[in-house]
Amino acid sequence: MDRYKPQEIEKKWQDKWESENVYKTEMDPDRPKYYALEMFPYPSGNLHMGHVRNYSIGDVMARYKTMQGFNVLHPMGFDSFGMPAENAAIKHGVKPSDWTFSNIENMKRQQRSMGLSYDWDREAITCRPDYYKWTQWLFELFYKRGLAYKKKATVNWCDTCGTVLANEQVIDGKCWRCDSPVEKKELSQWFLKITDYADELLEDLKLLKGWPERVKVMQKNWIGRSEGLEFSFDVPSMGTKIPVYTTRPDTAYGVTFLALAAEHPLVEEICKTSPKADEIHAFCEHVRHQSDIERTSSESEKEGINTGVICINPFNGNEVEIWVTNYVLADYGTGAVMGVPSGDQRDWMFADKYGIKKILTLQPKDKQLKLEEMTEAYVEKDGVLVNSGKFTGMEMHKAMGAIIEEAEKQGFGKRHVNYRLRDWLISRQRYWGAPIPVIYCPHCGEVLVPEKDLPVLLPENVSFEQGSVSPLAHCDEFVHCKCPKCGADAVRETDTMDTFICSSWYYLRYTDPKNDKEPFAKDKVNYWAPVDQYIGGIEHAVLHLLYSRFFTKVLRDAGLVDFDEPFTNLLTQGMVIKDGSKMSKSKGNVVSPEEIINKYGADTARLFILFAAPVERDLDWSDQGVEGAFRFLNRVWRILLHFEDTVKGAPTAYDVTKLTKEEKDLRRKLHLTIKKVTEDVGERFMFNTAISNIMELVNELYSFQEKEMNAGLARETAASLLKLLAPFAPHIAEELWSRLFEGSVHQQKWPSYDESALQEDEIEIVLQINGKVRDKIMIAPDLDRDAMKEVALATPRAQELTAGKQVVKVICVPKKLVNIVVKG
RNA sequence: GCGGAUGUGGCGGAACUGGCAGACGCGCCGGAUUUAGGAUCCGGUGCCGCAAGGCGUAUGGGUUCGAGUCCCUUCAUCCGCACCA
Numbered sequence: 001m002d003r004y005k006p007q008e009i010e011k012k013w014q015d016k017w018e019s020e021n022v023y024k025t026e027m028d029p030d031r032p033k034y035y036a037l038e039m040f041p042y043p044s045g046n047l048h049m050g051h052v053r054n055y056s057i058g059d060v061m062a063r064y065k066t067m068q069g070f071n072v073l074h075p076m077g078f079d080s081f082g083m084p085a086e087n088a089a090i091k092h093g094v095k096p097s098d099w100t101f102s103n104i105e106n107m108k109r110q111q112r113s114m115g116l117s118y119d120w121d122r123e124a125i126t127c128r129p130d131y132y133k134w135t136q137w138l139f140e141l142f143y144k145r146g147l148a149y150k151k152k153a154t155v156n157w158c159d160t161c162g163t164v165l166a167n168e169q170v171i172d173g174k175c176w177r178c179d180s181p182v183e184k185k186e187l188s189q190w191f192l193k194i195t196d197y198a199d200e201l202l203e204d205l206k207l208l209k210g211w212p213e214r215v216k217v218m219q220k221n222w223i224g225r226s227e228g229l230e231f232s233f234d235v236p237s238m239g240t241k242i243p244v245y246t247t248r249p250d251t252a253y254g255v256t257f258l259a260l261a262a263e264h265p266l267v268e269e270i271c272k273t274s275p276k277a278d279e280i281h282a283f284c285e286h287v288r289h290q291s292d293i294e295r296t297s298s299e300s301e302k303e304g305i306n307t308g309v310i311c312i313n314p315f316n317g318n319e320v321e322i323w324v325t326n327y328v329l330a331d332y333g334t335g336a337v338m339g340v341p342s343g344d345q346r347d348w349m350f351a352d353k354y355g356i357k358k359i360l361t362l363q364p365k366d367k368q369l370k371l372e373e374m375t376e377a378y379v380e381k382d383g384v385l386v387n388s389g390k391f392t393g394m395e396m397h398k399a400m401g402a403i404i405e406e407a408e409k410q411g412f413g414k415r416h417v418n419y420r421l422r423d424w425l426i427s428r429q430r431y432w433g434a435p436i437p438v439i440y441c442p443h444c445g446e447v448l449v450p451e452k453d454l455p456v457l458l459p460e461n462v463s464f465e466q467g468s469v470s471p472l473a474h475c476d477e478f479v480h481c482k483c484p485k486c487g488a489d490a491v492r493e494t495d496t497m498d499t500f501i502c503s504s505w506y507y508l509r510y511t512d513p514k515n516d517k518e519p520f521a522k523d524k525v526n527y528w529a530p531v532d533q534y535i536g537g538i539e540h541a542v543l544h545l546l547y548s549r550f551f552t553k554v555l556r557d558a559g560l561v562d563f564d565e566p567f568t569n570l571l572t573q574g575m576v577i578k579d580g581s582k583m584s585k586s587k588g589n590v591v592s593p594e595e596i597i598n599k600y601g602a603d604t605a606r607l608f609i610l611f612a613a614p615v616e617r618d619l620d621w622s623d624q625g626v627e628g629a630f631r632f633l634n635r636v637w638r639i640l641l642h643f644e645d646t647v648k649g650a651p652t653a654y655d656v657t658k659l660t661k662e663e664k665d666l667r668r669k670l671h672l673t674i675k676k677v678t679e680d681v682g683e684r685f686m687f688n689t690a691i692s693n694i695m696e697l698v699n700e701l702y703s704f705q706e707k708e709m710n711a712g713l714a715r716e717t718a719a720s721l722l723k724l725l726a727p728f729a730p731h732i733a734e735e736l737w738s739r740l741f742e743g744s745v746h747q748q749k750w751p752s753y754d755e756s757a758l759q760e761d762e763i764e765i766v767l768q769i770n771g772k773v774r775d776k777i778m779i780a781p782d783l784d785r786d787a788m789k790e791v792a793l794a795t796p797r798a799q800e801l802t803a804g805k806q807v808v809k810v811i812c813v814p815k816k817l818v819n820i821v822v823k824g
Numbered sequence: 825g826c827g828g829a830u831g832u833g834g835c836g837g838a839a840c841u842g843g844c845a846g847a848c849g850c851g852c853c854g855g856a857u858u859u860a861g862g863a864u865c866c867g868g869u870g871c872c873g874c875a876a877g878g879c880g881u882a883u884g885g886g887u888u889c890g891a892g893u894c895c896c897u898u899c900a901u902c903c904g905c906a907c908c909a
Contacts, residue, residue: 214828214904221827221905228909246909259909300907327907337909346907420908541904611849612836618902620836628849638864679840689838692848699848705865766844771890773844811889816843821889 004637006601009735014112022746025073025119027527034070035528036062037507037567039536039544040077040124043103044084047110049576049583049609049621050537052593056606057573057615057687058535059116063727064681066117067750073528074117075510077124078104081132081499083161083177086432090464096432097460100127110594114602115730117746122513126502131509132434133455134519135502138551140437140448141558147193148426150446154263154331155425157185162469163429164189166498167422168222168543176543190427190436190495194550198223198419201549210569212616218541224420229404230334231413233258233311235266235322242266242311242322245333245418249403250396251343252315253388254361256351258322259304259337262287263330270307270322280305280324287326302327302350313338314412315403316389325350333418341377348377361388362396424547426498431462431471433496441483441490450484456492470494503544504551507531507566519560526562534567537575545570571685574618576609583621591621603729604630610687610728632695633732636725639701640736646714647740654712656757663710666700670717671757673697677724678750687728694724720751767792768819769801777818785812792818 017023038058041051062074078100085096092099104125111118124131142148156165158175164187169176194201202223205216228247235242242258260267262284271277283305290300304325311322320339327346328337341351341358351358362383363369369378383396391399391406407413427436435456437449449456459478462471472478472494483490505519511528512520530552545567552566575582578589596605608629613619640647659667673693680690701717718740726733726745737745760781765788767775775797779788789810792798798820805822812818 217828218904224905224908226908244909248909302907327909329908332908340909344909346909418908538903608849614837617830617837622836622850624850625836632849634864684840686838686840688836689840689848692838695848702865764844768843768890771843771888776844809889811843813843817890819843819889 002641004634004732006603006633006731007598010113010115010601010603010731013731013734014115017115017117018112021121022744023074023117023119024121025071027524028071029527031069031071033073033528034062034065034533035073035531036065036533037073037075037510037531037535039534039540040079040503040506041107042082042084043078043080043100043107045103045106047107047114047593049591049593050573052114052605053573053576053609053615053619054535054537055111055114055116056609057571058533059114059606059730060610060681060687060727061533061535062117063730063746064750066746067723067726067748068682069749072117073122073510074119075122075124075513076111076116076118076120077122077506077510078107078126079499079503079506080104080125080127081433081496081502083430083432086430086464089432093464095460097127100432110597113594113597114606117730122510124506124509124513126434126499126506127432129455129457130514130516131506132458132502134509135434135497135505136437136449136454136456137451137519138505138555139434139497139501140451140454142192142554143438143448145554145558147196147554148190149193150188150190152186152188153191153425154184155187155189156182157187158182161430164425164427166425166500168424168546189425190493191423192426192501192550194424194547195419195421197550197553198225198421199417200553201421201546204549204553204564207565208568208570211567212570212572215538215541215545215570215572219546222421222542222546224418226418228416228418229407229413230416231314231407233313233320233338235309235311237309238269240266240269242336243334244336244338245416246338248340248343248400249407250385250388250391250399251340251361252313252338252403253385253391254340254342254359255313255315255318255320255338256341256359257320257339257347257356258311259325259328259339259347259350260322261328261330261335262324262326264324264328264335266322266336267307267324270309274307274309276305276308280307283324290326300327302346302353304350304354306354314407314410321356323350323354331422332420342371342374343377343379345377345379359387361385424498424550426501427493427495428498429470429473429494430496431458431464433499434458434502435472435478435496436493438493439481439483439490440493441486441488443488444483444485447483447485447490453484458496470496472496500544500547504547505555507534507548508555508561522560522562525560529561530563530565531567533569533571535571535573538572541572571615573615574613576621577618578621591623596626600626600630601633601731603633603732607633607691607729611691612688614688615685632698633729635702636698636721637732637736639698639705640718640721640740642705643709643714643718644740646709646711647718650711650715652712652715654710654716659710659713662703662707663713666704666709666717667713667757668760669697669700670720671753674720674724674751674753675758678753681727690724691728694721694728697721697724719748723748723751763815765815766817767795767798768817769798770821771819774798774801781815783814785814788812788814788818792820 036058038054062072066072080100085100088094088099089096156170158165160178160180170182175182202225226247229249230243230245232241232243271280304323307322309322310319312319339347341347342360358371360369360371362378362385364383385391385394385399404415435458437456439447441447459475462475464471479491481490481492508520508525512524548566555561581587583590608626612625676693677690680686722733722737722745733745762778763781764776764778766773767777777795779791789812802822808823809821
């Protein structure tokens with residue numbers, strides 16, 4: 001018998017699969033489809049273990065569903081625009097495209113070495129003109145639908161990356177990519193109007209039954225919908241009004257000051273006439289110098305300055321002073337907040353610090369509050385109103401509605417819904433991205449590049465000497481052009497699009513990747529999409545996964561697709577950990593997939609990574625565990641080749657009734673394994689237990705190593721075992737299949753189990769006395785409760801332990817146990 | 825602070841609907857084979873105890889004939905959100 005040599009057989013089968021194009025997929029409306037998708041990688045140069053885990057999971061699903069008879073779409077591509085390519089250009093003088101494409105080649109080689117069942121004919125590479133042409137086309141679609149606009153705004157700026165960032169890309173006040181602090185800048189930038197879809201993006205989370213709860217919670221928090229009242233305070237001395245937003249209209253009678261954000265436009269107005277202008281300016285300057293982290297931390301000291309300007313609470317006519325503060329955010333709500341010390345802890349602290357008075361407007365139903373005894377605000381959302389004019393005595397929730405109605409009736413306010421979600425800032429001052437297809441004409445203004453002129457090609461010959469300014473802006477032949485409308489000399493937009501735009505629709509492009517007339521044909525996209533199973537890391541919970549949902553909804557409204565959500569089921573895999581932390585170069589705990597595959601083969605790598613932990617949990621890398629997976633595959637190899645001659649000479653059918661007891665047990669184990677693996681893979685995504693079940697079957701098979709075995713059973717066992725193993729370890733399964741059977745294991749039908757094979761003549765049940773296991777007894781499986789009770793009570797063990805005691809009760813669970821409850 | 829998740833042998837983890845806790849794998853111990861090592865095969869391996877038996881799923885309580893699983897309490901760890909008015 002020859003030894004298991006993974007390097008040889010894996011290469012052999014990969015070449016064969018590729019040359020025979022076995023993973024090519026065609027649309028077939030007569031067959032049920034299954035779209036399995038792993039998040040496509042950024043071509044950094046090498047696969048890491050997280051990729052290996054991601055693709056192994058996806059490949060199991062794709063192969064399993066194929067064997068189940070589905071028409072499976074399983075594509076791969078590269079999210080290949082982005083900063084690292086440009087940084088490589090700046091640092092090493094290589095062209096971003098060269099750097100990118102050579103990385104893609106290397107990563108594809110590594111992906112091939114994993115034996116993944118991709119249809120490479122469908123590859124999507126976002127930095128290629130045939131792809132980004134349609135990214136630009138989609139931008140224009142958004143523009144035409146009023147969903148893309150340019151606006152001057154305060155935006156996030158990362159100085160290290162030399163570009164602006166979307167809100168979603170700022171994590172704790174720092175750049176998501178390089179971790180340097182993000183500054184605020186006033187710039188004119190392109191936005192996509194994701195806020196138009198805020199409500200639907202929130203509402204439709206309910207449709208996503210196949211998504212992890214925590215991803216939905218994160219999106220919900222990010223969208224941040226709140227309901228309340230927007231109403232205005234009059235400023236008589238200035239002849240103007242200040243609108244405020246509150247979710248607690250029930251506390252409106254308790255307002256004792258009005259707080260403005262330092263950036264609020266009214267602050268400048270006040271300064272024009274105020275004798276305290278210098279002081280106010282100094283304060284605003286001070287606030288602006290606080291970092292985002294300081295300003296948005298709930299622990300930060302609340303500070304403010306009294307402008308001395310009076311405004312009037314429209315509910316009770318009270319005069320209150322306008323303060324400028326550091327804790328009101330300019331870009332949420334109206335940038336102005338009513339201050340109610342008795343009902344809000346922040347306002348309470350602020351009032352204490354500056355000696356502002358408090359008015360109590362809410363107290364618990366069963367207790368009288370006294371301001372002078374209180375040490376903090378009463379923030380419970382429960383109670384009865386006091387000191388609130390005609391609303392005094394009203395229950396709090398009822399009062400909220402009534403007060404909103406009052407404001408609407410009096411005409412100084414209205415019910416209002418607010419979101420935390422901001423529009424998506426998509427322009428980037430970088431070179432390596434899809435150019436925004438807009439031209440600025442001195443006569444016509446902002447003009448879209450006509451569809452026939454798409455794509456706007458990214459010029460290859462640019463200089464990276466310009467420091468932090470985009471090389472595109474210095475590329476004269478790119479910048480200067482003619483206006484498509486009037487023919488006058490004009491200039492191009494030199495910003496490129498956020499790469500998250502490119503990745504917001506790639507899963508749709510896979511359905512029709514070579515289409516040069518449209519981004520994808522409608523029949524194809526509606527046949528394949530939405531994605532049935534999407535697999536990737538949790539880190540995209542509010543980035544890619546939110547943007548893609550937004551894109552899908554816009555495309556649906558434009559009539560390009562017929563579905564509401566892009567990803568029906570989402571699986572968020574855990575990280576790969578070693579020595580207690582995520583694998584990273586800086587920690588020095590990286591294990592290279594390429595080395596592991598070279599040493600043990602891809603089948604071992606895949607098997608270990610799927611076996612070591614449930615897919616959603618973090619996975620502890622263990623070199624010894626890898627050895628174990630390798631050992632198991634060797635065991636499979638040896639035992640099946642041990643039976644090679646038996647299997648080859650075996651009939652396809654055999655008489656089950658002629659089997660020995662051991663053979664019947666093996667057959668039962670086989671069918672039980674089929675049942676469990678099918679459930680674990682198909683319903684529960686428990687690949688670890690699916691593999692352990694296969695291991696148990698192999699262990700069982702080893703008990704026949706020194707024994708004769710019914711040839712028909714040997715054949716059935718070998719065939720089913722290889723089919724069960726095929727999605728996890730495709731090469732060894734294929735090799736052994738080719739030695740024992742005809743054709744390809746991957747084109748076999750997934751095995752089904754025979755219910756009758758699971759039947760047993762006798763089963764072991766547990767005998768408990770007072771809930772403690774005291775004996776195990778063999779009974780016929782179909783015994784009813786009464787018969788079980790009789791058998792159990794008659795056993796010597798039960799006799800012994802119940803002697804002299806009173807049997808209070810006997811609980812019988814068919815096929816499981818008998819519990820005798822005794823007293824005395 | 826709020827929200828979510830997790831907590832089981834020396835380790836990774838099983839136990840799906842309340843019914844033999846620790847499947848499977850790693851590690852460890854023993855045996856066979858071998859000149860030896862490695863590889864392989866077989867057996868053992870939660871803790872205490874010579875044993876009978878007792879104790880065990882973060883903590884303390886509860887429901888139940890029976891709880892890792894259900895309910896309440898406390899603790900720990902991780903993740904997300906966090907001045908959002």
